Amino acid sequence: MRQIIHVDMNAFYASCHQVTNPAWRGKPILVAGDPRKRHGIILTASYEARRCGVKTGIPVWQARRLCPQGIFVPPDHRLYQDFSAQILELLKGYTPLVEPYSIDEAWLDVTGSGRLFGSAQEIGRDLQKRIGSELGIPCSVGISANKFLAKMASERNKPCGFTELFPRDVPEKLWPLPVGEMVGVGRKLSPALTEMGVDTIGRLASLPVQLLVSRFGVIGEALHHLAHGRDDSPVDPTAMETVKSVGHSITLPKDINNPEDVARVLLDLSERVGRRLRQGCNLARTVTLTVKDQNFVSATRSRTLPEPTGLTEVIYQTTVGVYRQCFEPWRKIRLLGVSVSNLIPDDAGYQLSLWDNSGEKLISLSKTVDGIRDRYGDSALLRARLYNSKEKRGKLDGPVPETDGDLV
Amino acid sequence: MRLSIPQSLLAEHLQAVAKAVPGKSAVSVLEGILLESNGESLTITATNLELGIRTSFSAAHEEPGKVVLPSKFIEIIRRLPGESVQICVHEENFLTEIKSGQSEFQLYGLSAEEFPVFPEATPDQIQFRFQVDAGSLKRALKQTLFAVSHDEGKPAFTGVLFTFRENTLFLASSDTFRLATTSCSIRFTGEEGSILVPAKNLQEVVRIFGEDEKMIEGVVVQNQLLLTCGEKKVASRLLDENFPNVERVIPKEFTGQASVDVVPFLQAVERASLLSEGLNHIVRISIGDGTMVIRAASKYGKIQETVAMQFEGDGLEISLNTRFVIDMLKVCEGDQCILKLTGPNKPCILKDSIHEEYLYLVLPIKA
Numbered sequence: 001m002r003q004i005i006h007v008d009m010n011a012f013y014a015s016c017h018q019v020t021n022p023a024w025r026g027k028p029i030l031v032a033g034d035p036r037k038r039h040g041i042i043l044t045a046s047y048e049a050r051r052c053g054v055k056t057g058i059p060v061w062q063a064r065r066l067c068p069q070g071i072f073v074p075p076d077h078r079l080y081q082d083f084s085a086q087i088l089e090l091l092k093g094y095t096p097l098v099e100p101y102s103i104d105e106a107w108l109d110v111t112g113s114g115r116l117f118g119s120a121q122e123i124g125r126d127l128q129k130r131i132g133s134e135l136g137i138p139c140s141v142g143i144s145a146n147k148f149l150a151k152m153a154s155e156r157n158k159p160c161g162f163t164e165l166f167p168r169d170v171p172e173k174l175w176p177l178p179v180g181e182m183v184g185v186g187r188k189l190s191p192a193l194t195e196m197g198v199d200t201i202g203r204l205a206s207l208p209v210q211l212l213v214s215r216f217g218v219i220g221e222a223l224h225h226l227a228h229g230r231d232d233s234p235v236d237p238t239a240m241e242t243v244k245s246v247g248h249s250i251t252l253p254k255d256i257n258n259p260e261d262v263a264r265v266l267l268d269l270s271e272r273v274g275r276r277l278r279q280g281c282n283l284a285r286t287v288t289l290t291v292k293d294q295n296f297v298s299a300t301r302s303r304t305l306p307e308p309t310g311l312t313e314v315i316y317q318t319t320v321g322v323y324r325q326c327f328e329p330w331r332k333i334r335l336l337g338v339s340v341s342n343l344i345p346d347d348a349g350y351q352l353s354l355w356d357n358s359g360e361k362l363i364s365l366s367k368t369v370d371g372i373r374d375r376y377g378d379s380a381l382l383r384a385r386l387y388n389s390k391e392k393r394g395k396l397d398g399p400v401p402e403t404d405g406d407l408v
Numbered sequence: 409m410r411l412s413i414p415q416s417l418l419a420e421h422l423q424a425v426a427k428a429v430p431g432k433s434a435v436s437v438l439e440g441i442l443l444e445s446n447g448e449s450l451t452i453t454a455t456n457l458e459l460g461i462r463t464s465f466s467a468a469h470e471e472p473g474k475v476v477l478p479s480k481f482i483e484i485i486r487r488l489p490g491e492s493v494q495i496c497v498h499e500e501n502f503l504t505e506i507k508s509g510q511s512e513f514q515l516y517g518l519s520a521e522e523f524p525v526f527p528e529a530t531p532d533q534i535q536f537r538f539q540v541d542a543g544s545l546k547r548a549l550k551q552t553l554f555a556v557s558h559d560e561g562k563p564a565f566t567g568v569l570f571t572f573r574e575n576t577l578f579l580a581s582s583d584t585f586r587l588a589t590t591s592c593s594i595r596f597t598g599e600e601g602s603i604l605v606p607a608k609n610l611q612e613v614v615r616i617f618g619e620d621e622k623m624i625e626g627v628v629v630q631n632q633l634l635l636t637c638g639e640k641k642v643a644s645r646l647l648d649e650n651f652p653n654v655e656r657v658i659p660k661e662f663t664g665q666a667s668v669d670v671v672p673f674l675q676a677v678e679r680a681s682l683l684s685e686g687l688n689h690i691v692r693i694s695i696g697d698g699t700m701v702i703r704a705a706s707k708y709g710k711i712q713e714t715v716a717m718q719f720e721g722d723g724l725e726i727s728l729n730t731r732f733v734i735d736m737l738k739v740c741e742g743d744q745c746i747l748k749l750t751g752p753n754k755p756c757i758l759k760d761s762i763h764e765e766y767l768y769l770v771l772p773i774k775a
Contacts, residue, residue: 355584
């Protein structure tokens with residue numbers, strides 16, 4: 001039997017701020033976007049704030065009403081990444097098999113670490129204590145024989161929980177839980193399951209696998225196994241590195257529908273996406289545009305290119321083309337997102353062309369620009385079209401998830 | 409219309425026109441096949457407006473007439489059990505009865521009135537007129553057709569450029585990464601000029617005009633190329649695009665020249681292609697004294713091959729797309745392939761030892 005540990009930081013963003021600013025310890029800290037830029041939702045609330053009823057995702061005005069004494073802090077992603085990297089280093093002291101799942105969660109496979117560090121339980125206690133004492137971040141630990149059960153376990157007791165959930169405990173501990181709390185069942189699957197009369201994980205486990213497959217396809221089969229507590233996916237330290245797509249989106253400071261404004265935002269997003277694509281040494285074959293309009297109706301349209309590209313210009317031209325073709329010009333836009341997928345490694349060299357050398361020139365130009373930005377920072381060079389002193393550029397919502405998020 | 413013809417003969421002629429029937433068309437009559445009989449011969453026509461194919465053959469008739477039948481007619485005739493087929497069309501409603509052996513079909517035909525007119529060469533509209541033997545034209549097409557682009561975003565490169573000069577037809581095709589040029593002798597007098605013909609229509613020309621050494625009569629009228637070979641006619645719409653200047657990109661000076669046996673070279677590159685995956689199917693070819701070393705690598709492993717050759721000039725290493733090399737070597741008819749080099753990141757020319765007129769230029773991959 002494998003020994004898997006899942007570590008989940010509690011109220012991670014808020015905890016990071018409380019560590020760096022001792023005056024905030026023990027106080028209700030609410031990490032939230034700027035309401036003036038319409039990012040006004042709670043990203044994380046410390047446990048002190050949660051006691052007042054504040055939950056992740058509620059608007060700032062509502063949080064103020066629930067928790068008038070709360071301290072509202074803008075997000076600082078550098079800080080979180082810094083802490084995350086330190087935690088990862090600490091975890092790697094126990095085993096090289098550490099798979100980060102997001103900025104504040106990771107799995108460890110400690111099957112082979114017993115002789116050095118003791119049982120999974122001992123390692124779990126130890127790392128929980130050390131993350132708390134050395135970094136000041138509280139975390140919950142789940143211990144099991146596979147990734148799925150370990151994560152289900154760490155979710156059970158927060159904050160600072162320590163939970164074991166082994167396959168033998170599945171009927172007693174896992175099955176009574178509502179199906180919506182199951183890892184891998186998200187906002188879309190949950191209502192679909194409820195519609196089928198599935199309320200608990202136990203009910204899901206009792207359904208014949210054929211029924212789930214006919215309703216959900218491959219995911220159906222995966223759900224069946226998970227509901228029985230079976231998961232043989234390995235702890236893969238490179239899972240976060242194998243990027244499947246690169247994307248950025250932005251909620252605009254105000255709704256826009258002027259084609260020139262839209263094009264400028266798309267250029268900005270394409271530039272960021274292109275840069276990250278090239279940083280990962282990849283080329284992309286598919287470009288996807290996401291648009292959310294003033295009525296919160298969102299739509300996603302993709303286009304696959306005849307030849308894969310790493311160029312900002314090609315990504316930009318494609319998104320503008322998709323926008324013109326698929327979205328009515330009168331729709332006022334609230335959010336725009338650009339992402340690229342269908343990635344292939346850019347180690348193949350560049351096929352020279354007889355007549356059209358613009359591609360080659362653009363590639364060498366991109367390389368030069370990237371080089372300058374690597375050395376002097378992203379703001380060292382700016383496209384003139386994106387230069388506008390009066391209008392402050394909107395802040396990004398942050399990267400769109402890079403890997404397929406679901407455990408299944 | 410009432411006639412009786414051998415099933416195999418009809419099936420063969422229908423197969424010739426089949427590729428010109430559009431799968432789906434806004435104009436329903438185009439989805440059919442036009443049958444016309446004048447009492448002595450039967451003419452079959454299909455067109456998708458880009459490509460038209462017409463074939464006729466003598467068939468004993470009792471009654472002349474015209475009808476458009478659904479394209480299922482091709483498959484129906486192919487599967488008929490008897491040796492001969494009797495076709496009878498009711499002129500008032502175009503109901504068509506097909507009898508063969510024990511089998512009887514009734515097909516709902518359409519009036520031939522709506523069917524587009526097949527392009528004809530009216531003497532005053534003729535731009536170019538030439539004669540070429542079928543074998544030469546097919547050879548020249550095989551040497552060039554594979555090099556066209558399939559990217560609809562580059563329409564000019566989806567065609568083959570025909571340039572008429574006195575008694576010579578020059579063909580050129582390119583996907584911008586490689587260029588194939590060849591020529592064949594034709595009977596042609598008149599002003600020099602060029603047309604651009606869609607490659608997919610030329611594929612049909614290669615298919616339809618059999619291996620025979622018959623003469624092909626060619627005419628360019630307005631935006632159509634009409635080719636007639638015996639009883640078969642092909643009409644292809646021309647591309648209205650500018651093909652870039654070909655002469656300008658062909659190097660005249662070389663840093664080295666190699667000569668290698670086609671078969672071992674082809675086999676070595678094909679083996680290398682098993683491991684040269686990825687976007688550009690890269691193979692690295694090192695050319696030096698007496699040998700050519702071919703290398704490819706992927707996440708699955710590596711391959712190295714050595715092929716003997718004769719070489720004069722400066723040795724070099726060049727990275728090429730294996731598919732580009734294989735395509736050319738497959739149409740090489742001579743025993744030897746001649747490589748002319750101009751530098752590691754510069755064009756490389758491949759030639760077929762027995763076809764001096766054939767030139768294939770490939771651009772390398774820049775690491």
